[in-house]
Amino acid sequence: MHVRKNIPLILLVASVAAAALLITDPYILTMLIFIGIYAIATMGLNLLLGFAGQISLGHGAFFALGAYVSAILTTRFGAPCTAAAALAVALVCAIAWAVGLPCLRLKGHYLAMGTLAFGEIIHITLNAEVELTGGPSGIAGIPVLSLGPFSADSDARYFLIVWCVFIALFVLTRNIINSRPGRALQALHGSEQAAGAMGIDVAGMKLTVFVLSAAYAALAGVLYVHFVAFVSPQAGDIMFSIKMVTMVVAGGMGHLWGGLLGAALLTVLPEMLSYFEDYDMLIYGGILLAMVMFMPGGLTQGLARLSGALRARRTAVRPGAVTGGRTEDPVPRRTAQ
């Protein structure tokens, strides 16, 4: 079959399995758990931002809502984790649908402002509804994920759960992109008028992908809250929304691996740079700036150019034949395998 096309995915599955068996350092496992959680959220945002071309600065709020609903259901009402998680994702889908209906009529900066306002409303509500959400003090003592006799009470087990969820969603996302609706999404990124003329339900398509990406964020929020066991309104504030967008852009918009690479980069880099003590922020900012200047298409594009250049040299083909390298491409290459 398509073994060759599936090699990266197979390698990912193998390295997750190997990591689960070999890595025992809780610090690294924790970092990998956070990377997995952020990667799930950014994969959803990438669908919206990279594939459908719709910006959202309110996805942190969906993350926070998923986290809070699950936290409230398990701590106040003693609901089992799986039921709480399912309900949280379903509720966030409903909210995203209600928000998306008016918001997605907006375009460009206005859509960004609209979603930003939504995020801020959720943030204020979480702070003010003290009876329900605990207000600024948050909710503590949230139970760890469990299903029947199986409880994800160790870092290694939680790592496995997060990454299994990621891989399942990865396959799902890939299938969506390679299907008819996926191509419709990419068409409306190129030109909404042209997409409409070809018979694509533009408004319906946008709403569907908005709700879907919110569901990813909510699921990430659920995984976050049952791992950290504490949640405060800070969990999904505006800074987190912006961080998610940064992850997508740094990783590669409109590229399946983009979300994962961006999440890994923005989580690992600050940790590594802490060795430089006072200069870490300077170096971190410098790296991000350099990436924007020299790799506007993100890590995936940068790596594609690098491997393309290497291959070109090896096969002694003219450098001009390198593919996927031009930064001025009006429509970013959206590749998915």
Place this chain on the structure above:
Amino acid sequence: MKKLCTVIMGCMLLSLAAPAAFAAEPYRIGAIFAVTGPAAWLGEPQKNTVKMLEEQINAKGGINGRKIEVIVEDSVGDEAKAVLAFKKLVERDKVAVVIGPSRSGPAMAVKPLAERSRVPLIACAAAEAIIKPVSPWVFKTAQNDADAARSIFDKARSMGIKRMAVISSTDAFGDAGRKQLKAIAPDYGIGIVADETYVPSDTDMTAQLTKIKGTDAQAIINWSIVPAQTTVLKNRTQLGITLPFFQSHGFGNINYARSAGAAADGVLFPQGRILAVDTVAADHPQKAVIAQYKKDYEAAYKTDVSAFGGYAWDALMLAVDALKSVGDDRAKIRDYLEARKNFVGVSGVFNFSADNHVGLGQESFEMLTVRDSNFIVAK
């Protein structure tokens, strides 16, 4: 190309797995502070303080013949990052005790980890939830809000005040204080006759103060930690209100007194003695400690000493005190801290017990006032 992505990812996993350099010589203390980010005004003086103390202690040959090493991790005030920092300090750096985080949210996120991994944690944040319910492994060095409220009511009662007006900001700090004031006032036989609020971004509080002026309040309490609180002071002077005026411990930043100018004169507020070192009685048990800390800090960093840095001073010196007495066995440090009495710190004199893991009471607050944009102890 996909292959390359995956290879890079694999490399990343491997590079992470490489063990950190290992050295067993010094006593290791971990610290999690919000050194950068929106709460840097808390974390920066804390980092400065522990770095200064580390240098001083090592210059004197360390403790028990071993140097100390304080490993500071920046949480950026973020809960997820605080969790990561804690695991790094405990699992890789193998610290004996962790001090911080600076903010209440991150402290609450780290609390269950301290319990599970059985590492003593000395938080520098204020929320009572950190030590209530008491976790055997978690302590804190910042005073409780309720004690600030009690200090205000004590002073008011001694002035013969029976009716007070409350005005507070609508943020976490203001809201928590407002609730404490309303809950505690009846214990002191004081009635709250007005309960006004303002949004931290408000630029005029004349309306709220006019309303208060119309009541029979004998004094006003303004509970806030944001700059808007100085506007209340200015508006009060403009309206010619001369009632005794109380502020919360959130007023404990010399810049607030400076920005309010003459309008701040005579304002009363409870805070740690570190803010008014020169006017603390010479025979006070804390005098020597706070005078030394202020002198050293201001000489080293050319900036005003703050109460927040003091929380870190207390946390680090408590850890050092424990290491000196029982070595770096985590369980022994925990037991030692819980039984520690009469530890003279910057924020107060600590007396821990099995059901009190803050160790500070109302007496750690001194009633301060403002004269010519300086904090002094109120008579």
